[in-house]
Amino acid sequence: xxxxxxxxxxxxxxxxxxxxxxxxxxxxxxxxxxxxxxxxxxxxxxxxxxxxxxxxxxxxxxxxxxxxxxxxxxxxxxxxxxxxxxxxxxxxxxxxxxxxxxxxxxxxxxxxxxxxxxxxxxxxxxxxxxxxxxxxxxxxxxxxxxxxxxxxxxxxxxxxxxxxxxxxxxxxxxxxxxxxxxxxxxxxxxxxxxxxxxxxxxxxxxxxxxxxxxxxxxxxxxxxxxxxxxxxxxxxxxxxxxxxxxxxxxxxxxxxxxxxxxx
Ligand SMILES: [Ca+2]
Ligand SMILES: [Ca+2]
Ligand SMILES: [Ca+2]
Ligand SMILES: [Ca+2]
Numbered sequence: 001x002x003x004x005x006x007x008x009x010x011x012x013x014x015x016x017x018x019x020x021x022x023x024x025x026x027x028x029x030x031x032x033x034x035x036x037x038x039x040x041x042x043x044x045x046x047x048x049x050x051x052x053x054x055x056x057x058x059x060x061x062x063x064x065x066x067x068x069x070x071x072x073x074x075x076x077x078x079x080x081x082x083x084x085x086x087x088x089x090x091x092x093x094x095x096x097x098x099x100x101x102x103x104x105x106x107x108x109x110x111x112x113x114x115x116x117x118x119x120x121x122x123x124x125x126x127x128x129x130x131x132x133x134x135x136x137x138x139x140x141x142x143x144x145x146x147x148x149x150x151x152x153x154x155x156x157x158x159x160x161x162x163x164x165x166x167x168x169x170x171x172x173x174x175x176x177x178x179x180x181x182x183x184x185x186x187x188x189x190x191x192x193x194x195x196x197x198x199x200x201x202x203x204x205x206x207x208x209x210x211x212x213x214x215x216x217x218x219x220x221x222x223x224x225x226x227x228x229x230x231x232x233x234x235x236x237x238x239x240x241x242x243x244x245x246x247x248x249x250x251x252x253x254x255x256x257x258x259x260x261x262x263x
Contacts, residue, residue, distance in 0.1 A: 035222035043224050044216035044238035046174060047092065049195055052209040059198035059236055060101050060174075062260075067093050067102040067168055068138060076141045077110030077164040082196050085109045085116045088123055088186060090211070091196035092172065099241060100259050102137060102170025103180065103213075107190050111162040118162065119187030125156040127250035130169060131178040138168040175239050176215030183210050217232035231257035 022030040027038030035041075063070055063084035070093060072079035082089050087193070088107040096098065108121045109168035130152045132202030139146040146156045146167035184193050184207045195211065196204040205211050215239030219229035229237040232255070242253035242260055249255050250262035 007245045010137070013195070016226050024224070029226075033226035034228045035227050038224045041222045041224050041226065042220045044218065044220040044229075046236040046238055046240055047176075047213060047215050048211040049203065050214065051195075054203070054205070056203070057090050057236070058092070058203070058213075060094035061196060061198055061200065062094045062096050064096045066095050066098075067104070067170060070095075071104060071106075071140075071166075071168055073138060073140055075110050075112045075163060077113070078104075078106040078108065078140060079113060080104065080106065082106075082200070082202075083109040083114070083243055084190040085114075085118050086189065087202075088184065088190045088193045089196055089202070090193075092213070094174070094260075095166075096260050099174070100170070101172045101174050102152065103172055104166065104168050105156065106140070106164050106166030107158060108160060108164040109162050118189050120159075120161055121165065122159045122167070122187040123150075123156065123190050124158075124185040124187060125154075126183045127154040127180060128152060128168075129178055129180045130154050131172055131176065131180075133248065134170055134172055136167060137170050137180055140164065140166045174215060174241050175217050177217040179212060179214045180214050181210050229254070 024033055024036060025041055027036055029036045039089035047057045047058050049056055070080060076200045083219040090105045091106050093102050107123045109116050110119045111117050116152060136146050145158050149155050156167060186207055193205045193207050195205060196202050231240060231243060232247045234243055236243045240257035243257045244253040252262055254261045
């Protein structure tokens, strides 16, 4: 007769149920948890990106130059280095010298400087939740192609031949308390849409659903992994503008996570 071991296993399960299995999210703080607020645990990063089931913390691309210098509008095109021939890209950009942040959108690529040809492109975007005080800092190529509409909206209607089109909207505050929603229609030439994160890596998005960028002005009291947010833990939480994982000054992020110092 073969021993199945079933009896021993069910005895173990009964024992576990009897003891109760501790886990993050059950509202009890166990030894290996810093906190546990049960259903009130939440992640509140400084900025998050949502697109359907996608939900992740993101940060701006940081450079030590103004957003307009970085966009480098010439030859009727952007030259950020993130251009792709058949891709529409969006990302937050921050000038490290002033900590001023903007939203950059661009589609396609400049034929003159890249040698790549996209004969015709057409993209439409409708944005809502543009933060108060933000405006169109640059419209590539024509002011009519990116307009503020209504109380907090913006409308992009771009058509382009052998060059890129796009726009810069700003300033976008950080820390912030805003939710920018972007509806995208790739009408011709452009085939994909993505968000470029701080490290330059694109995150693929679907145009079937809105892309949403959201800023939290304060950290959560307890994260979903039962850790307590703090400055210096390497995670840029709501209310922080940086967190380099230390409390050292002069290395790019101040010990209170409120200033881009040094560098
Ligand atoms: Ca727990
Ligand atoms: Ca253009
Ligand atoms: Ca932190
Ligand atoms: Ca630091």
